[in-house]
Amino acid sequence: MSKDEVYHIVQEIIMEILPDVEKENIAIEKQLKDIGANSIDRMEIVTMSMRELNIKIPLMSFAGVNNIEGLVNVLHENVNN
Amino acid sequence: MLHKKSIGITGMGIVSSIGNDIETFTHSLQQGISGIQKMSNTAEPVLAVNIAAEIRDFSFAEQLKNLKNIPEEKVKKAKRLGQRAPFVIQTTILAALQAWAEAGLFHNKVASERIGLVVAGQNSTQNYQYKLISEFNENPEYLSPRYALEFLETNQVGVLSELFEIEGEGVVVGGASATGNVGIIKGHQLLELGNVDVCLVVGVPADLSPLDMQGFINIGAMGGKTYNEQPTLACRPFDKNHEGFVYGQASTSIVLETQQSSEERSIASFANVIGYGYYLDKNSSANPNLAGEEKAMQQAMERANITNADINYINTHGSSSPLGDQTEAEAIYNVFTDHLANIHLNATKGLTGHCLYTAGMVEVIATVLQMKYDFLHPNINLEQPIRSDLQFCGNTAKKYTIQTALSNSFGFGGINTSIALKNNK
Numbered sequence: 001m002s003k004d005e006v007y008h009i010v011q012e013i014i015m016e017i018l019p020d021v022e023k024e025n026i027a028i029e030k031q032l033k034d035i036g037a038n039s040i041d042r043m044e045i046v047t048m049s050m051r052e053l054n055i056k057i058p059l060m061s062f063a064g065v066n067n068i069e070g071l072v073n074v075l076h077e078n079v080n081n
Numbered sequence: 082m083l084h085k086k087s088i089g090i091t092g093m094g095i096v097s098s099i100g101n102d103i104e105t106f107t108h109s110l111q112q113g114i115s116g117i118q119k120m121s122n123t124a125e126p127v128l129a130v131n132i133a134a135e136i137r138d139f140s141f142a143e144q145l146k147n148l149k150n151i152p153e154e155k156v157k158k159a160k161r162l163g164q165r166a167p168f169v170i171q172t173t174i175l176a177a178l179q180a181w182a183e184a185g186l187f188h189n190k191v192a193s194e195r196i197g198l199v200v201a202g203q204n205s206t207q208n209y210q211y212k213l214i215s216e217f218n219e220n221p222e223y224l225s226p227r228y229a230l231e232f233l234e235t236n237q238v239g240v241l242s243e244l245f246e247i248e249g250e251g252v253v254v255g256g257a258s259a260t261g262n263v264g265i266i267k268g269h270q271l272l273e274l275g276n277v278d279v280c281l282v283v284g285v286p287a288d289l290s291p292l293d294m295q296g297f298i299n300i301g302a303m304g305g306k307t308y309n310e311q312p313t314l315a316c317r318p319f320d321k322n323h324e325g326f327v328y329g330q331a332s333t334s335i336v337l338e339t340q341q342s343s344e345e346r347s348i349a350s351f352a353n354v355i356g357y358g359y360y361l362d363k364n365s366s367a368n369p370n371l372a373g374e375e376k377a378m379q380q381a382m383e384r385a386n387i388t389n390a391d392i393n394y395i396n397t398h399g400s401s402s403p404l405g406d407q408t409e410a411e412a413i414y415n416v417f418t419d420h421l422a423n424i425h426l427n428a429t430k431g432l433t434g435h436c437l438y439t440a441g442m443v444e445v446i447a448t449v450l451q452m453k454y455d456f457l458h459p460n461i462n463l464e465q466p467i468r469s470d471l472q473f474c475g476n477t478a479k480k481y482t483i484q485t486a487l488s489n490s491f492g493f494g495g496i497n498t499s500i501a502l503k504n505n506k
Contacts, residue, residue: 019164020160040226051220
């Protein structure tokens with residue numbers, strides 16, 4: 001699965017969790033909190049993405065992530081492994 | 082001694098099997114429409130009873146869109162808070178928005194720290210949890226982090242206080258099948274104490290898991306045996322062929338407000354809560370208690386400073402349970418012996434099913450609507466009354482003016498409650 005495909009899935013999940021956010025306002029370099037996600041929304045975006053991509057890794061793996069791209073990178077590294 | 086305050090109902094809301102707003106619910110009461118049907122859930126395991134008065138074809142987004150007189154920013158906020166929340170929270174948000182709008186609280190505001198919140202509900206996440214178990218057993222990692230908020234009953238307090246910007250006290254109260262009445266009583270007490278001027282009381286629907294259903298079947302409380310194939314006939318309060326309660330769902334809300342506050346805001350109150358009885362018969366079991374029920378009704382009248390001659394309507398607990406109906410009918414006979422000719426009775430559960438934790442609120446709302454529109458809703462399945470000395474409403478609605486009413490609710494664990502209401506027209 002390409003990084004773009006992973007990003008597309010993450011985008012869909014963000015829109016599901018944050019119904020007020022328009023797709024064009026989501027950009028890979030942005031931080032989730034900048035588009036209105038609180039800490040629980042952010043954790044939910046992570047667990048839902050893991051589920052969607054069938055990834056099981058410790059949540060600590062996302063510790064250094066500080067924007068959407070970082071999240072997509074960790075997911076992408078672990079998808080299909 | 083507390084100074085006695087006049088406390089009224091200034092807003093009401095409902096999401097139920099017979100109406101997702103007060104207008105539709107009123108129409109269903111007038112027409113005697115039953116919400117009891119075959120259950121929509123076809124999940125395994127198949128249970129012996131599969132009829133209920135469920136909130137059907139529920140769509141949070143759709144109903145939110147259809148609500149009237151809700152400011153745009155509140156709709157947005159409600160959507161944000163409710164869209165991914167469990168079913169029961171979605172329904173309480175909708176019921177509460179209706180009552181808040183009717184009480185004029187969006188525009189004609191009250192200081193937020195003078196508003197309290199009582200959530201009447203217990204075990205409200207049973208089915209939500211049950212549905213998560215199989216996936217959890219496979220993949221515990223994928224459990225939503227939101228679960229840690231949502232399995233707490235007090236999540237309702239958080240969600241509703243955020244939505245309505247309530248800063249007074251907020252609690253969850255339970256009282257088995259009397260939970261709805263307990264919620265109204267606790268809200269009333271907050272107002273009497275002077276802690277708040279307005280109290281939003283919200284009733285959380287029972288979302289029973291198959292486990293809970295089977296428990297009620299095994300304890301012998303649930304009806305629906307003879308009439309499993311004719312669901313609308315199954316709930317028969319005070320009829321000789323009653324055979325247990327039929328499960329119903331409803332989310333409810335009532336705004337209680339001191340007369341001083343509603344007058345200052347120029348908001349009408351439809352009815353006053355003038356007294357309540359809350360009596361424990363110290364019993365850990367499920368059986369009703371004659372003396373306990375009598376005392377609850379007497380206490381309600383004493384607190385209201387009225388006598389049994391003042392009551393002209395009783396909304397019975399009437400759950401269609403043989404022993405329950407018989408005990409309540411006897412209690413009413415004993416308390417009102419000389420005045421039975423003035424008193425009409427009906428049982429709302431015949432139409433709504435037994436809404437368990439919200440039954441008390443459903444029935445107070447039904448009582449207030451009957452006061453407002455001068456009618457008594459029918460007892461659709463009452464063909465052979467268990468007593469001939471009580472005036473039960475027949476199988477069609479009746480024109481009638483309720484002046485002063487009692488609304489009874491009794492629950493497992495020896496809980497007996499009764500609320501006295503006065504028509505404000």
